[in-house]
Amino acid sequence: MIETKEKVLRFKIKRQNDLDAPSYWEEFHVPYRPNMNVISALMEIQRNPVNVNGEAVRAVVWDYNCLEEVCGACSMRINGKVRQACSALVDKLEQPITLEPMSTFPVEKDLVVNRERMFEDLKKIKGWIPIDGTYALDAGPNISSSEQQEAYKYSTCMTCGCCLEACPNVNSKSPFIGPQAMGQTKYFNMHPTGALKKEERMEVVIGDEGIANCGNSQNCVQVCPKEIPLTTALAELNQSANKYALTSWFRK
Amino acid sequence: MKAAIANAPQSKSSKKFLYARLHSLAGILPLGLFMAEHFYTNSMAMFGAEKYNEQIALLQSLPFLIGIEIVFIAIPLLFHAIYGLYLSFISNHNTASYKYTRNLTFFFQRISGVIIFVFVIYHVWSFRLSTAMTGTEVNYHLVSEHLQNPIIFAFYVAGIIATAYHLCNGLSTALITWGITIGKTSQKIALQVSMILFALMSALGVATLFSFI
Structure with missing residues (x-):
């Protein structure tokens, strides 16, 4: 340089x-x-x-x-x-x-x-592990160390907004909630207790603001300061969204 | 039980996901297959006018031809083109700041789509609609006459290269859309393979054009 x-x-x-x-x-x-x-x-x-x-x-x-x-x-x-x-x-x-x-x-x-929209999006995708209830929910299932390693990458997301800024499809003309929320959806879905809210998250993924807005420009993964494999999360979500949309349609 | 029902995911009325998936499917299954057939059939011109006319006559003798054309070409093409045009205008392109390979292929996918939109309207009018109306026979001679004009020839070169690119790059992104190539490496290799395919398809298409003059 x-x-x-x-x-x-x-x-x-x-x-x-x-x-x-x-x-x-x-x-x-x-x-x-x-x-x-x-x-x-x-x-x-x-x-x-x-x-x-x-x-x-x-x-x-x-x-x-x-x-x-x-x-x-x-x-x-x-x-x-x-x-x-x-x-x-x-x-x-x-x-x-x-x-x-x-x-x-x-x-x-x-x-x-003002980065508030990202925090609103985390609420939409229910970006948490549901452990509150009227009774103790126990320790929950074990997670293998390889799964922990994979989840760790997504846990480093700091809601900085770089991926949304670089994404050509996150803009005022598009309702896309963006790569950050998609990455976090994968993160919370892969947790055995977090998966209790998987269907609710998948509804957002196949919704108006969801993954259909992704155009695979893959800028998100390039600019992410934490090197989170966002495009892998997006591809995996594509797969589960296709399955989810198809099975929920056949269940109608 | 009541609480469980209230908490059950509410299906949103959005059709966007369905349209996006149909858009991808239409691009590959009917249109991608048709493009492979179309490039192959036209390349017969490299073996002379007689061979070419034979192929055209064979296709035109297919039973239910109009039905096949409408169901497997016209409808998917119109849907893919109109929805794709909408998609190309809702992106804010930023290749000036982010010159990453995928961002460039993403940008060219939209540019090529717009070129193809104009090209296909002209192409279908010239060799399918206007000829059907006037009852003109489509053969080697007609295409050859058409391509004598250097401006039209250049337009065809652009149209063929844009189509080859749009299909091949589209194949590599469809592998992501359908959740097949998930990791970084498989996505990269898929893109490299699709670019080789693009080079081969463009070469075949342009060579075909030259065999008409």
Whole structure:
């Protein structure tokens, strides 16, 4: 990649003052320090919010939390591609570094987006293991270690939204709930106790917002920071959705 | 018991899943098979006008030909084309940002579909509908005359390559839609095989076109 010899980093940031306000681009110069990531550069802008024209402006706001790519808060488009700002090292980025908010989600301010739709989708697919009841449900069946290994990959989903942002079929023209919810459907269905709600999840999968909207562009699996095998989940869900749709039709 | 009934999954009235699966099925079973037959039959032109005309006459002598054409070609084709056109317009293409192989094949699938839509209307009109209306015999001579025009010839080259691509790439995604290729490696190999098939089919189709001039 490009060696950073310059003492100054150039940033081009897409900003927005409010929820429905128009967006605009603003450029900043940030003094370079070794091993900087996009978050530490944004912190530098926060400390000294002066743009390239020397004007003091409102500090750029963004979301972040864990700084180690496990919380999913700092997703944004960096040089056009969606990823986590915390794991984006400036030494590996071409300059000027452009930062944009994810466009699939409502932009609240600058780089801050509202990711609530994903949490709503998790409710739709009943993204939990039902263990509450009026009596103790026991320990539940054992899970083999190979199944645990497989489930673990899906359990690392941090609802960051990268897959929805990169999916060409998740947009305002399509009701698709997206790869994240589909991956989690597979995850909860493969759990022996979670499978108690399998049919309810399959109804969502074969519904209007479900898997029929997937066009196999497979961007989801490419951009997933956790390397979750989302396309495998989608193919498996295709298979079980076909079986489910057919058998439930014959049961009518 | 009552609670169980209330909690039973409520079937949504969405027909989208059914349409999507019928769209995939129509593309492979009647249309894919027809395309294989169509490319093969037309390639007989490489063995001369007589061989070609023989094949055409054989097909035209099939009993219930109109019925076969309507049930196995026209209806699946219309459904596949119209639903596919709708699908191609609800995607927000982002190949500029994400130049991954599958994203590009996804984009070309939609582009080729639109090209085929225009091409097939023209092609069916030229050699099936208008000829049926005027009672013109479809034979080597007629096709050859048609393809003398370099613009029409180029349009046919584009139409044939787009069709070969759309079918072969469609086969590889259908394997995912029907839950056959599940893992990353099998999906990758299926795509590679489908691209080899695309090259062979395009070569056969374009060679056929050249044998008419």
